[in-house]
Amino acid sequence: MHATAKRVELEVQHPGLVTVCLMIATLMQALDSTIANVALPYMQGSLSASYDQITWVLTSYVVMAAIMTAPVGWLAARFGRKNLFIICLIGFTVTSMLCGIAGSLTQMVLYRLLQGAFGAALVPLSQSTMLDIYPPEQRGTAMSIWGVGVMVGPILGPTLGGYLTSQFDWRYVFFVNLPFGIAAVLGLLLLMPSTPPRTTGRFDWTGFGVLSLGLAALQIALDRGEELDWLSSPVIIACFLLAGLGFYMFIVHLLLARNTFIPRRIFTDRNFNAALLTMGTVGLLLLASSALLAPYLETLSGYPVAMAGLIMAPRGAGTMFAMFTAGRLTNHVDPRKLMFAGYLLLLLSLFMQQGWTPAEPVPYMMLTITIQGTGLGFVFVPLQMVAFYTLPAELRTQGTALLSLVRNIGSAIGISITSALLDHMTQAEHAVLAQYVTPFARPLQAGGAVSRMLNPAAPGGAALLDSLANTQAQIIAYTDDYHFLLFAILPAMACLLLMRRPPALKKLPKA
Numbered sequence: 001m002h003a004t005a006k007r008v009e010l011e012v013q014h015p016g017l018v019t020v021c022l023m024i025a026t027l028m029q030a031l032d033s034t035i036a037n038v039a040l041p042y043m044q045g046s047l048s049a050s051y052d053q054i055t056w057v058l059t060s061y062v063v064m065a066a067i068m069t070a071p072v073g074w075l076a077a078r079f080g081r082k083n084l085f086i087i088c089l090i091g092f093t094v095t096s097m098l099c100g101i102a103g104s105l106t107q108m109v110l111y112r113l114l115q116g117a118f119g120a121a122l123v124p125l126s127q128s129t130m131l132d133i134y135p136p137e138q139r140g141t142a143m144s145i146w147g148v149g150v151m152v153g154p155i156l157g158p159t160l161g162g163y164l165t166s167q168f169d170w171r172y173v174f175f176v177n178l179p180f181g182i183a184a185v186l187g188l189l190l191l192m193p194s195t196p197p198r199t200t201g202r203f204d205w206t207g208f209g210v211l212s213l214g215l216a217a218l219q220i221a222l223d224r225g226e227e228l229d230w231l232s233s234p235v236i237i238a239c240f241l242l243a244g245l246g247f248y249m250f251i252v253h254l255l256l257a258r259n260t261f262i263p264r265r266i267f268t269d270r271n272f273n274a275a276l277l278t279m280g281t282v283g284l285l286l287l288a289s290s291a292l293l294a295p296y297l298e299t300l301s302g303y304p305v306a307m308a309g310l311i312m313a314p315r316g317a318g319t320m321f322a323m324f325t326a327g328r329l330t331n332h333v334d335p336r337k338l339m340f341a342g343y344l345l346l347l348l349s350l351f352m353q354q355g356w357t358p359a360e361p362v363p364y365m366m367l368t369i370t371i372q373g374t375g376l377g378f379v380f381v382p383l384q385m386v387a388f389y390t391l392p393a394e395l396r397t398q399g400t401a402l403l404s405l406v407r408n409i410g411s412a413i414g415i416s417i418t419s420a421l422l423d424h425m426t427q428a429e430h431a432v433l434a435q436y437v438t439p440f441a442r443p444l445q446a447g448g449a450v451s452r453m454l455n456p457a458a459p460g461g462a463a464l465l466d467s468l469a470n471t472q473a474q475i476i477a478y479t480d481d482y483h484f485l486l487f488a489i490l491p492a493m494a495c496l497l498l499m500r501r502p503p504a505l506k507k508l509p510k511a
Contacts, residue, residue, distance in 0.1 A: 009393045010132035014191055018133060019142070021187035022126040023149050024180050025089055029122040030153025032061070032096070032115070032177070034287075035161040039170035046170070049105045052227070059223045060109045062412065064116030066215045069405040071208055072121045073398030074261040076128075080197040081397065085125045086188060091118030093181030100174035123150060124400035129192070131388055131396055137331050143384040144327030144377075151323070151380060152316045154287055154411075158294070159309055204261040207253045214246025218409070222416040230420060262402070266395050274498040275387030278339075279403050281492035282379055283410025285346065288418045289372065289485060290315070296478055297365075300471065301358040314366045315373035322377025335382030336496050342378030343493050345371050350486040354479050358471075389502035414488075418481045425477035426470070433469040 012018050036043075036057060044054040076084050095115040102108040127146055134142040164172040221239035228236050254260055267273060293315075297308040326338050349372035356365070384403075391399050 010129065010193060010195065012133050012191065012193055015133050017187060018191050019130065019145060021184045021191065022129055023145065024184040025122045026126045026146060026149035027153050028092065028177050028180055029119045030149050031157045031160065032119060034154045034157030035173050038158050038162040039165045039173050042165055042170040047105045047108060053105055056109050057112055059220065060112045061116040062223065063216050063219045064113045065120045066219050066405065066408055067212045068117045068120035069124065069401050070211055071261050072124050072401035074203065076125065076397045077198045081125060081129065081195045082192050084121060086185060088118045088121040089181060089185050089188070092122065093177055096174045096177040096181070100171040124397060124404045127400040128397040132393070140327040140330035140381060140385055144323040144381045147323050147380050148320055151286065151319050151376065201259055204257065204259055207250060207257065207260050210246050210249040210253060214243045214250060217242035217246060219412060222412045225416055226419050226423065262398060263395065266398055269391050271386050271389060271499050272391050272399060274495045275383055276402060276406050278383055278492045278495045279406045280410035281488060282383065283407035284414030284488060285485060286376060287411040288414030291415050292418060292478065292481055300474060311362060311365055312369060314370040318370040318373030319377040322374040323381050326378050326381040330382055330385050334501055335385050336499055336501065338382040339379050340496060342375045343489055345375030345378065346489055347486060349375060350482050353482040357475065386499050386502060418484065421484060422477050422481055425480045426473045429473035429476045430469055433472055437465055437469065
């Protein structure tokens with residue numbers, strides 16, 4: 001037996017092949033969280049749905065995935081990690097095919113609900129498995145490989161979805177999962193060792209029920225809030241009230257109940273608690289900053305889709321570079337220092353973005369985006385190491401599930417806040433700029449072609465003035481969004497003070 005085998009919780013003969021299968025499962029789930037976004041207009045026509053109805057294709061998946069992430073740890077302990085993984089991977093692949101052949105909106109929403117339920121376990125189970133099959137001194141590299149799927153998957157999803165939809169049909173957005181799902185299932189069946197089920201007592205249906213209520217209500221409110229004008233809608237108000245009630249009841253139940261499906265002792269680990277708080281910010285920045293880039297480049301800067309994708313590509317490259325670098329450094333450098341360096345890079349990139357204009361040089365924008373991706377990578381991998389250094393091995397699956405849940409909630413909150421802030425500030429700044437459009441404004445008094453074009457009384461003059469004011473208002477609103485994201489990093493940086501330095505890792509002797 002190799003010397004390293006004594007320091008792994010799950011011994012495998014071919015860890016590299018198992019890692020490939022785990023990465024396929026992770027990428028499938030991460031891609032499907034965003035890959036269907038660009039295909040919605042095409043689905044709308046095929047399924048005879050209105051705009052409000054077709055958005056449930058996305059909402060149903062997100063809501064069910066959030067609900068079913070929480071009990072992954074209990075299910076893995078009760079039925080065995082390998083058994084649960086294989087069942088969820090098969091179910092995810094089958095429901096993906098069902099989504100591809102759906103003939104009505106009702107069928108599509110039902111299949112997306114099932115797809116979200118099966119897919120919820122894939123990311124936490126793959127992460128906990130990789131933590132168990134590698135010794136501590138190799139986990140930094142393992143987490144950097146695993147993190148590529150989690151971080152880059154949502155970024156590549158819209159690009160891949162747009163290509164499949166334009167070149168083939170929107171149904172191939174779901175069909176693409178079939179060959180990869182089959183390969184991953186066969187690989188894990190043959191190579192992944194079984195973990196025996198453990199008797200964990202009766203399932204905590206009360207805790208699961210109130211937490212599901214809170215998560216579902218919060219996700220619906222965040223997903224539909226912008227469309228329904230937030231607190232001016234009774235539906236959104238009711239969702240927020242139900243979310244608050246559900247989370248309150250869950251906390252009370254967690255503190256007082258004898259049997260809970262999330263073990264209370266997992267929250268006694270100081271590093272893990274700090275990692276949970278930090279992960280919410282990482283989730284917020286990951287998708288919110290990405291969601292702001294595409295419309296800025298395409299709408300304000302006027303770049304075609306292909307060029308916008310090329311400009312955004314360095315973000316993923318920077319993330320991958322930083323992940324692999326951080327994975328190798330975590331054994332030699334305090335992970336908290338690497339995270340601090342990552343936060344400084346994020347602050348720098350957001351500070352640079354605050355000064356962007358639609359005429360910004362492409363190299364400068366690509367540099368900014370590269371710095372941002374590098375910062376995310378330097379935060380994400382060390383964060384995984386800090387979170388699980390001191391957490392007992394038997395709690396890792398519950399821990400990975402909670403981290404995935406918090407990251408997804410943070411992403412939903414980030415996208416909702418930045419979208420709402422962008423709309424609100426665009427309207428507010430438009431109103432401010434409109435005050436300066438008077439007969440006494442110099443451009444309207446100068447004479448010549450410009451003043452005639454901008455004359456509100458001339459044909460098209462009012463529309464042109466409104467368009468110019470709206471463009472300038474959007475530029476200012478984007479600056480406000482980047483300003484918000486910049487200040488959102490500060491609480492996460494404060495969490496570094498709560499983290500204890502992980503014990504130094506000593507290299508094991510070679511076999």
